[in-house]
Amino acid sequence: HxxxxxxxxxxxxxxxxxxxxxxxxxxxxxxxxxxxxxxxxxxxxxxxxxxxxxxxxxxxxxxxxxxxxxxxxxxxxxxxxxxxxxxxxxxxxxxxxxxxxxxxxxxxxxxxxxxxxxxxxQARAEQDAWDVQQARNPEPDTADGDLLSEPTYWARRAARHRAERARADRSGPDRANPDGTRPPIGRWWDRNKPVVGRAEEQVHQLLDEILHPPPF
Structure with missing residues (x-):
């Protein structure tokens, strides 16, 4: 050997x-x-x-x-x-x-x-294995040669939410198409649209009566 x-x-x-x-x-x-x-x-x-x-x-x-x-x-x-x-x-x-x-x-x-x-x-085999690994998970190079850290779960989640909010801004309930029709409501707006409960409505009504009583 x-x-x-x-x-x-x-x-x-x-x-x-x-x-x-x-x-x-x-x-x-x-x-x-x-x-x-x-x-x-x-x-x-x-x-x-x-x-x-x-x-x-x-x-x-x-x-x-x-x-x-x-x-x-x-x-x-x-x-x-x-x-x-x-x-x-x-x-x-x-x-x-x-x-x-x-x-x-x-x-x-x-x-x-x-x-x-x-x-x-052996050197060729190691180089081939490295090339395969790099093809699966390439190093995040930038144009100036610096390395960027791989995006985390939270970074990807934030990017996804930003994209959904941008779509919501274009298709929210207050938006309308030039022909007067309303575009479909996005998933983000549907999940995050304002919700007013019954108790909140009663509080608003009571405050309105106290601050703005009727004239009689």
Missing amino acids: VDPAIGAADDARRALTYRPGAALARRIRLRDGTCRHPGCTVSADNCDIDHCRPFDHADPQRGGHTTECNLMCLCRRHHRFKTFSGWIYDLAPDGTLVVVTPDGSTMLTRPSGPLAAYRRE
Whole structure:
């Protein structure tokens, strides 16, 4: 079983030694598949495992560690070419290699082994799952890049009531169409129309008699 996580076989103590352990060497071969020099197809099983950043034999702590993100497969010919040429090799943690020639030209190669293929497939699956989730519940972006909080139940309820009140203003009992007919009464007005009870009518009548008594 091979853990697909990047750096799963790294060891802090072994990182300061020149030769990688068997488990780490196997991971590098499974990741790269072939020699990583651009255009070379020599099988990884027939390649050397080389440090992208040279191992510092005088002081290993200074860099060039023996870890997955600093190791790659190179056939013997391209291993020697890398050592003695002025080409620059830059290895990313996922195994992507960028090679810069002395005239400034840039070449990029990606690992082709089964471990790298599995990682790419997992990344695609995660991206597809994220795209599906975003399609179901997209982030509420605004034009200026700020995020708006998702409307709550009360915000949606208030918006619905505002819309119903606006319709009621256009179709209330005091409104009339140009031809004299009355538009239908909206649900909001029907639920919220003023209601005058019998007791309230009696109070109004009594107050009217007290404040405005008859002349006799």
